Amino acid sequence: MKSSQLLIPTLRDDPGEAETVSHRLMLRAGLIRKVAAGIYTYLPLGLRVIRKIEQIIREEMNRAGAQELLMPIASPAELWKETARWDFYGKELLRFKDRHERDFCLGPTHEEVITDLFRREVRSYRQLPLNFYQIQTKFRDEIRPRFGLMRGREFIMKDAYSFDVDETGAKVSYQKMYDAYTRIFTRCGLTFRAVEADTGLIGGDVSHEFMVLADRGEATVAYSDQGSYAANLERAEVLPPPAVDAASLLPLTPISTPQRRTVDEVTAFLQITPRQLVKTLLYRAGEETVAVLIRGDHEVNEVKLARLLKVTDVVLADPETVQHVTGAPLGFAGPVGLRHIRILADHAIKGMRNVVIGANKSDTHYQNANLDRDFVVELFTDLRNAQAGDPSPRGPGVLTLAKGIEVGQVFLLGTKYSHKMNATILDDQGKERLAIMGCYGIGVGRTAAAAIEQNHDEKGIIWPFPIAPFHVHLLTVSQSDKTTEAAARLYTDLAAAGIEVLWDDRADRAGVKFNDADLIGAPFQIVIGDKGLADGVVEIKIRRSGIKSRIAPGDLVTHLSKLSTEADPSAA
RNA sequence: CGGGGCGUAGCGCAGCCCGGUAGCGCGCCUGCUUUGGGAGCAGGAUGUCGGAGGUUCAAAUCCUCUCGCCCCGACCA
Numbered sequence: 001m002k003s004s005q006l007l008i009p010t011l012r013d014d015p016g017e018a019e020t021v022s023h024r025l026m027l028r029a030g031l032i033r034k035v036a037a038g039i040y041t042y043l044p045l046g047l048r049v050i051r052k053i054e055q056i057i058r059e060e061m062n063r064a065g066a067q068e069l070l071m072p073i074a075s076p077a078e079l080w081k082e083t084a085r086w087d088f089y090g091k092e093l094l095r096f097k098d099r100h101e102r103d104f105c106l107g108p109t110h111e112e113v114i115t116d117l118f119r120r121e122v123r124s125y126r127q128l129p130l131n132f133y134q135i136q137t138k139f140r141d142e143i144r145p146r147f148g149l150m151r152g153r154e155f156i157m158k159d160a161y162s163f164d165v166d167e168t169g170a171k172v173s174y175q176k177m178y179d180a181y182t183r184i185f186t187r188c189g190l191t192f193r194a195v196e197a198d199t200g201l202i203g204g205d206v207s208h209e210f211m212v213l214a215d216r217g218e219a220t221v222a223y224s225d226q227g228s229y230a231a232n233l234e235r236a237e238v239l240p241p242p243a244v245d246a247a248s249l250l251p252l253t254p255i256s257t258p259q260r261r262t263v264d265e266v267t268a269f270l271q272i273t274p275r276q277l278v279k280t281l282l283y284r285a286g287e288e289t290v291a292v293l294i295r296g297d298h299e300v301n302e303v304k305l306a307r308l309l310k311v312t313d314v315v316l317a318d319p320e321t322v323q324h325v326t327g328a329p330l331g332f333a334g335p336v337g338l339r340h341i342r343i344l345a346d347h348a349i350k351g352m353r354n355v356v357i358g359a360n361k362s363d364t365h366y367q368n369a370n371l372d373r374d375f376v377v378e379l380f381t382d383l384r385n386a387q388a389g390d391p392s393p394r395g396p397g398v399l400t401l402a403k404g405i406e407v408g409q410v411f412l413l414g415t416k417y418s419h420k421m422n423a424t425i426l427d428d429q430g431k432e433r434l435a436i437m438g439c440y441g442i443g444v445g446r447t448a449a450a451a452i453e454q455n456h457d458e459k460g461i462i463w464p465f466p467i468a469p470f471h472v473h474l475l476t477v478s479q480s481d482k483t484t485e486a487a488a489r490l491y492t493d494l495a496a497a498g499i500e501v502l503w504d505d506r507a508d509r510a511g512v513k514f515n516d517a518d519l520i521g522a523p524f525q526i527v528i529g530d531k532g533l534a535d536g537v538v539e540i541k542i543r544r545s546g547i548k549s550r551i552a553p554g555d556l557v558t559h560l561s562k563l564s565t566e567a568d569p570s571a572a
Numbered sequence: 573c574g575g576g577g578c579g580u581a582g583c584g585c586a587g588c589c590c591g592g593u594a595g596c597g598c599g600c601c602u603g604c605u606u607u608g609g610g611a612g613c614a615g616g617a618u619g620u621c622g623g624a625g626g627u628u629c630a631a632a633u634c635c636u637c638u639c640g641c642c643c644c645g646a647c648c649a
Contacts, residue, residue, distance in 0.1 A: 015583075016641095477609095512610050513609090529608055
């Protein structure tokens with residue numbers, strides 16, 4: 001393509017609306033433009049990247065035996081009421097009524113629609129396994145869209161759904177998708193890690209997230225520095241500490257802590273470390289209020305707590321509830337003498353002796369509180385977030401924490417949806433069985449954003465070859481007929497060799513073209529002008545390394561074909 | 573939802589405190605010169621100052637309401 005035929009509105013200045021690298025560069029390089037918060041138009045260059053990623057996804061999904069279809073964006077409330085997600089999904093589900101006042105929503109995901117199709121059309125185990133996928137626009141009315149395509153409200157997603165006759169088959173389907181995802185993100189040129197994940201709103205039993213490691217990521221990953229263990233922080237397990245503090249028990253002593261409510265305030269006031277203090281947090285879980293004991297330097301993992309209590313989410317109790325339950329204002333809750341509610345504790349509490357703890361009395365804490373003697377705990381379990389330095393729960397090593405961008409997630413759903421929607425098939429005994437499902441998503445735009453987060457410099461984007469909008473950026477830096485003719489010949493020859501060329505044929509000065517080319521980030525730049533042609537050469541620059549070399553125009557096609565093959569071996 | 577910030581030309585911004593002809597840089601258009609790392613000169617076009625209401629002789633500027641956008645947070649006692 002020629003620049004003169006393509007809308008590529010590059011920006012010299014950083015737009016005020018963007019701070020994140022990928023968001024800024026996508027706007028500056030003319031890939032996207034905002035229409036509303038979290039809603040974007042993909043400009044020609046941006047769309048080419050999206051299509052490249054989609055194509056890689058298609059090839060790998062097809063290779064894994066999945067079949068492509070396309071479901072509607074709008075779906076009727078009835079399907080969502082069957083699974084109760086009409087109520088459950090909350091405000092993220094964008095709802096509307098049609099002209100007959102019937103309820104509809106824009107699909108944030110498609111388990112209901114695909115399960116409905118499956119139960120209508122598939123009867124026999126002989127038809128299984130099946131895996132359907134689509135690449136389609138999704139809508140989720142995010143609480144806070146941000147960072148451009150990283151967290152949009154409208155976004156392109158590849159979603160896939162597998163159906164198997166039994167658990168064994170479902171695990172095979174799951175593993176195929178896991179392997180396909182590994183290939184997809186590798187081909188996209190990303191440095192990523194598959195981590196164990198919580199299953200959240202989608203539900204199910206087993207899940208992995210594919211995380212692109214990047215400081216700008218919204219998720220935290222915990223991984224072993226020596227072993228293979230890696231998990232989302234929400235999920236990362238913490239082993240019970242081995243050692244029990246052997247100190248002898250000292251007498252329980254109330255101590256005045258006026259206006260000292262937080263861990264920081266209390267520990268500073270009493271000249272102790274947070275490790276010697278136990279926080280007592282009151283949570284609302286459905287109708288129940290529970291107390292959770294956690295060491296002062298630890299954080300409660302609310303996902304683990306919610307899972308333990310078998311509720312969808314837990315929320316800290318409001319000050320009125322705290323006052324009512326503990327008889328004291330916020331900041332002084334403790335387990336000693338706490339009645340009528342369950343007291344749960346993190347493993348770490350079990351081995352602690354002579355701790356500082358709230359006294360359920362205004363401006364008062366206890367020193368030297370001890371388990372069993374002064375208070376009882378109903379259950380000890382893993383209730384905290386993993387921290388850097390914790391031992392890996394499986395395999396060798398200790399945990400390291402890193403930020404990551406979740407670009408894909410795979411779930412083994414089991415019968416969660418097939419049960420609610422009665423999606424059954426006949427097995428080889430003629431017996432009806434619920435289909436065992438899996439679901440698998442990839443954020444296409446987010447993958448593009450993540451690629452930029454990992455591949456850029458101060459001048460602009462450095463696209464991994466397989467997802468670059470163009471392979472080669474051809475820059476004419478003279479306006480002479482000689483240069484134009486030579487460029488036209490190269491342009492035709494490269495295109496004939498299957499190399500995608502963007503020819504900057506604008507009449508702008510060389511500097512403008514060089515800067516735009518670096519910003520747009522095609523892997524290779526060819527500079528052609530009167531000076532070089534006089535010596536019988538053109539210049540080739542590798543965007544990533546910045547290395548420039550001179551080459552005869554006649555050798556260029558062969559040379560670039562070789563470079564291209566090296567840059568994308570997996571495409572062969 | 574809470575907190576903070578911002579809406580002035582296509583983009584980046586100044587002007588607002590202290591009311592009095594709406595500005596700067598880049599970009600855009602025309603012409604000439606230039607042309608290998610964001611050209612020079614000359615001329616030119618472009619604004620419901622986010623919107624509504626109010627105060628005032630007079631509002632981008634002051635007041636009230638409202639819409640949009642960005643960032644942080646969303647309860648860790």
